[in-house]
Amino acid sequence: MAQANELKKQYKKRTLAQETWRRLVKNPGAMLGLGFLGLLIMAAALSPFIFDYEVDVIGQNMSERLMAPGAAHWFGTDEYGRDLFARVIYGARYSLIIGVGSVLLGLVVGTILGSQAGFHGGVIDSIIMRGIDIFYSIPNIMTAVVIVSLLGPSTVNLMIALAFSCASSFARIVRASVMTIRDQEYVESSYAMGLPTWKIIVKHILPNCLSPIIVQITLLIGTTIISASSLSFLGIGVPAPAPEWGALLSAGRGHIRDASYMCIIPGLAIMFTVLALNLLGDGLRDALDPKMKK
Amino acid sequence: MANKTILEVQNLTKFFNTPGGQLHAVDGVSFKIEEGKTLGIVGESGCGKSTTGRTILKLLEPTGGKILFDGQDITGYSRKQMRPLRQEMQMVFQDPFSSLDPRQTVMQLISEPIIEHKLLKSKAEIEARTLELMETVGLAERYVNTYPHELDGGRRQRIGIARALAVRPKLIVCDEPVSALDVSIQAQILNLLKKLQKDLGLTYIFITHDLSVVKYFSDDIAVMYLGQMVEKAPSDILFQNPIHPYTKALLSAIPLPIVGGDKPKRQLIKGEITSPVNLPDECRFMKRCDCVQECCKNGNPQLREVEPNHFVACSCV
Amino acid sequence: MAEDLVLDIKNLVVHYETEDADVHAVNGIDISIGKKRTLGLVGETGAGKTTTALSILNLVPNPPGVIKEGEIFLEGKDVLKMSSADLEKMRGNDVAMIFQDPMTALNPVMTVGDQIGESIAIHQNLSKKEAFEKAKEMLKMVGIAESRAYDYPHQFSGGMKQRVVIAIALACSPQLLIADEPTTALDVTIQAQVLELMKMLIQEQEMSMLLITHDLGVVAEVCEDVAVMYAGRIVEKGTADDVFNHMRHPYTEGLFDSLPNLKQRGEELVPIKGLMPDPSDLPPGCAFAPRCPYATEECSKAVPQLMPVDGSETHFVACSAYNHPEFRLRGNKDGK
Numbered sequence: 001m002a003q004a005n006e007l008k009k010q011y012k013k014r015t016l017a018q019e020t021w022r023r024l025v026k027n028p029g030a031m032l033g034l035g036f037l038g039l040l041i042m043a044a045a046l047s048p049f050i051f052d053y054e055v056d057v058i059g060q061n062m063s064e065r066l067m068a069p070g071a072a073h074w075f076g077t078d079e080y081g082r083d084l085f086a087r088v089i090y091g092a093r094y095s096l097i098i099g100v101g102s103v104l105l106g107l108v109v110g111t112i113l114g115s116q117a118g119f120h121g122g123v124i125d126s127i128i129m130r131g132i133d134i135f136y137s138i139p140n141i142m143t144a145v146v147i148v149s150l151l152g153p154s155t156v157n158l159m160i161a162l163a164f165s166c167a168s169s170f171a172r173i174v175r176a177s178v179m180t181i182r183d184q185e186y187v188e189s190s191y192a193m194g195l196p197t198w199k200i201i202v203k204h205i206l207p208n209c210l211s212p213i214i215v216q217i218t219l220l221i222g223t224t225i226i227s228a229s230s231l232s233f234l235g236i237g238v239p240a241p242a243p244e245w246g247a248l249l250s251a252g253r254g255h256i257r258d259a260s261y262m263c264i265i266p267g268l269a270i271m272f273t274v275l276a277l278n279l280l281g282d283g284l285r286d287a288l289d290p291k292m293k294k
Numbered sequence: 295m296a297n298k299t300i301l302e303v304q305n306l307t308k309f310f311n312t313p314g315g316q317l318h319a320v321d322g323v324s325f326k327i328e329e330g331k332t333l334g335i336v337g338e339s340g341c342g343k344s345t346t347g348r349t350i351l352k353l354l355e356p357t358g359g360k361i362l363f364d365g366q367d368i369t370g371y372s373r374k375q376m377r378p379l380r381q382e383m384q385m386v387f388q389d390p391f392s393s394l395d396p397r398q399t400v401m402q403l404i405s406e407p408i409i410e411h412k413l414l415k416s417k418a419e420i421e422a423r424t425l426e427l428m429e430t431v432g433l434a435e436r437y438v439n440t441y442p443h444e445l446d447g448g449r450r451q452r453i454g455i456a457r458a459l460a461v462r463p464k465l466i467v468c469d470e471p472v473s474a475l476d477v478s479i480q481a482q483i484l485n486l487l488k489k490l491q492k493d494l495g496l497t498y499i500f501i502t503h504d505l506s507v508v509k510y511f512s513d514d515i516a517v518m519y520l521g522q523m524v525e526k527a528p529s530d531i532l533f534q535n536p537i538h539p540y541t542k543a544l545l546s547a548i549p550l551p552i553v554g555g556d557k558p559k560r561q562l563i564k565g566e567i568t569s570p571v572n573l574p575d576e577c578r579f580m581k582r583c584d585c586v587q588e589c590c591k592n593g594n595p596q597l598r599e600v601e602p603n604h605f606v607a608c609s610c611v
Numbered sequence: 612m613a614e615d616l617v618l619d620i621k622n623l624v625v626h627y628e629t630e631d632a633d634v635h636a637v638n639g640i641d642i643s644i645g646k647k648r649t650l651g652l653v654g655e656t657g658a659g660k661t662t663t664a665l666s667i668l669n670l671v672p673n674p675p676g677v678i679k680e681g682e683i684f685l686e687g688k689d690v691l692k693m694s695s696a697d698l699e700k701m702r703g704n705d706v707a708m709i710f711q712d713p714m715t716a717l718n719p720v721m722t723v724g725d726q727i728g729e730s731i732a733i734h735q736n737l738s739k740k741e742a743f744e745k746a747k748e749m750l751k752m753v754g755i756a757e758s759r760a761y762d763y764p765h766q767f768s769g770g771m772k773q774r775v776v777i778a779i780a781l782a783c784s785p786q787l788l789i790a791d792e793p794t795t796a797l798d799v800t801i802q803a804q805v806l807e808l809m810k811m812l813i814q815e816q817e818m819s820m821l822l823i824t825h826d827l828g829v830v831a832e833v834c835e836d837v838a839v840m841y842a843g844r845i846v847e848k849g850t851a852d853d854v855f856n857h858m859r860h861p862y863t864e865g866l867f868d869s870l871p872n873l874k875q876r877g878e879e880l881v882p883i884k885g886l887m888p889d890p891s892d893l894p895p896g897c898a899f900a901p902r903c904p905y906a907t908e909e910c911s912k913a914v915p916q917l918m919p920v921d922g923s924e925t926h927f928v929a930c931s932a933y934n935h936p937e938f939r940l941r942g943n944k945d946g947k
Contacts, residue, residue, distance in 0.1 A: 185393035193407045194380030207397045338798035476655040481869035481882030510871035547803035549828030553855035566768050
């Protein structure tokens with residue numbers, strides 16, 4: 001039916017995603033955050049082509065140790081003479097990969113648990129949610145410490161450890177949205193249509209929970225980057241000599257009096273990244289809010 | 295064909311457990327509908343009319359009684375067993391703003407049941423059928439890719455009707471399909487439903503609080519109060535000769551758009567509908583009724599045939 | 612004549628200016644309500660009824676709402692020129708408003724007695740205790756037992772809540788009561804009770820009322836005067852008898868023809884074709900022309916003004932078809 005296809009093109013309207021984007025563009029904070037993240041992602045992606053990992057990032061050069069920021073080394077050098085600029089940019093890879101990876105892992109697990117709890121209610125809901133409550137009452141860092149200690153320190157294990165806390169917060173959000181959407185008439189209408197339950201969840205309920213989930217993703221990536229840095233700072237995160245931001249901070253701790261830039265620069269990197277993510281998250285929340293729609 | 299019973303409901307009950315006790319939302323409702331006819335179920339909020347409609351479609355599990363659709367006892371059917379039957383019985387919902395998934399386009403919404411029941415296979419056929427359905431319900435082609443929130447209530451209700459029609463059902467339960475719409479749009483939708491009934495031989499259960507709408511629309515009318523039918527009769531008879539005091543009050547309460555002339559005097563009834571929890575064994579309307587007699591306290595009256603086809607549940611008649 | 616008017620709105624224009632569009636909600640309306648008169652403002656969703664009501668109290672949400680033009684005289688004083696202190700004094704004291712949804716109009720954590728007493732205490736300078744006593748009297752007046760003054764809103768049913776809302780509105784004996792769809796959320800038998808109550812109280816307290824509704828039946832029940840609103844303009848106004856029995860505007864006729872309860876069973880309803888125009892993109896000339904079965908080319912040229920019908924003092928219609936003296940509506944009961 002070429003005719004029908006033509007119709008489709010002819011009456012193409014803005015999709016909801018396009019609408020959201022249109023509103024997001026009007027929010028200067030969100031655009032600033034998005035711009036910064038864009039640069040950071042680009043830098044992280046290009047860093048292996050700019051820097052030689054073995055030489056520039058982890059290669060030691062004792063003759064140039066503890067040089068203050070200047071023309072030769074924009075961010076200065078650390079106690080082993082490694083260029084801090086290269087390490088911070090390269091470190092963005094770790095932070096972003098760990099942040100995004102653990103959040104996505106948590107998202108999958110949390111969504112499955114949360115949607116089951118919210119949709120079925122009753123006993124299933126109680127079991128899942130009480131489990132999550134117990135988990136929530138233990139500090140995140142503690143859980144992560146235990147998991148990393150059990151599995152051994154590595155980037156992947158760190159992601160798994162952090163994914164746990166992400167999963168519980170996703171489960172709660174998804175459950176709450178599913179519970180409101182479950183009682184909407186269009187869900188009942190899908191039953192009357194004869195759709196099987198799993199299809200209703202996947203096709204009609206989850207897509208309508210998307211807004212809070214998207215917002216939560218951006219905000220949680222920020223939190224997770226901080227947690228990952230904290231764990232590295234404590235020495236149980238990404239093993240040395242990888243230039244993870246938390247590890248950089250930790251290394252700078254000893255030189256906080258004579259070479260404070262070693263702490264300040266990675267600290268600022270973490271701060272700006274998290275700030276950018278939060279600005280974007282807030283912007284998305286407003287842009288996705290149906291009340292803002294006309 | 296004219297006399298074939300398509301749906302029979304026998305002594306249907308639906309109770310909900312609430313903290314205050316058992317709520318008798320539907321309490322012993324029985325009726326039959328012949329193919330191609332319309333049964334209007336009328337009552338105020340909380341009388342159980344919507345619950346009745348949803349229980350018939352097995353969107354709610356009945357507590358007791360029997361539902362016979364086309365001679366088939368579907369009372370105990372599971373969701374899975376009901377699935378093929380969803381092609382035969384459909385529903386049009388009250389609220390055109392919450393009964394459509396906001397993330398789907400008109401095309402997706404209307405084609406969903408066709409795809410789900412595998413009525414057509416090729417994409418082209420499905421699209422052609424969707425456009426045909428849009429034409430049937432009077433939706434212009436240019437809306438195929440719009441989202442429900444971009445459309446007004448009347449058009450959204452047309453989408454709901456198209457979705458129900460997509461599977462070529464025999465029976466459609468219309469739950470207050472026009473009460474959320476403006477008068478001029480209401481008339482458009484009512485005319486559409488009526489035309490569809492004539493063209494496609496549909497059977498309707500028309501649930502509403504608005505007696506003027508059912509009068510225009512239904513062959514038979516059942517009036518419900520606190521989970522029970524208090525009066526049931528062919529439309530003309532019910533409007534000419536209402537017998538149950540509640541029906542009379544309901545009829546008289548409609549504000550008529552007439553100024554001056556022979557405007558009938560209104561009969562007000564006192565009090566408000568209560569919730570059907572822990573009901574004593576007496577007439578449920580007694581507390582609001584003006585003509586209570588001793589017999590009203592002795593048991594809950596059942597429907598009796600007082601004249602041919604006219605059933606009333608009142609001990610005083 | 613003019614000094615008898617409780618409310619006199621002159622050429623009111625209200626726009627909602629949003630990012631995407633300039634919504635022309637009210638486009639130059641003139642209405643007035645005399646002492647002890649009840650005016651029904653009829654129209655469909657989006658006709659600008661509620662905006663008109665909010666303008667009277669100067670409560671149009673700003674932004675995005677802007678009162679562009681016009682004067683609203685409340686007992687001779689222009690509401691739009693009042694200071695905010697005067698406005699606060701006026702609201703509740705001279706004018707009270709009843710909203711559509713009684714469920715959300717009451718504060719759930721205050722007893723109804725306190726809620727009624729609150730406005731009495733503010734406007735009449737009474738002590739809290741005296742105000743509460745007065746509140747009990749008000750409850751009795753709207754048919755609720757005095758003892759229930761100590762109850763919270765959730766302990767009341769919808770109809771009872773609307774009675775409480777009425778009691779709050781009438782507590783300070785306002786000159787004008789604005790009721791915005793007061794019975795739409797209620798069941799028919801309860802609606803009948805509440806309408807009866809309002810009718811009685813208005814007579815007793817010698818108030819004027821502006822009743823906003825989409826339901827012609829309710830108007831016939833309660834109102835002496837009627838104004839029909841369409842796309843932000845008054846298209847016809849007059850006494851209830853003028854509008855119901857001698858209607859002149861095609862839209863008014865369309866509204867009546869759409870009602871199922873006047874028809875016999877099986878007869879086809881005659882709906883108004885099409886939809887209300889988008890108020891941010893009104894057609895030129897008469898806004899009803901695209902839906903009007905009588906429309907001619909002339910209709911989209913100029914916006915018709917309200918003109919008296921056959922020299923009548925009360926009945927006005929805004930329709931350019933009457934420029935031709937022989938024009939008649941098809942269903943005109945007069946036969947004139």
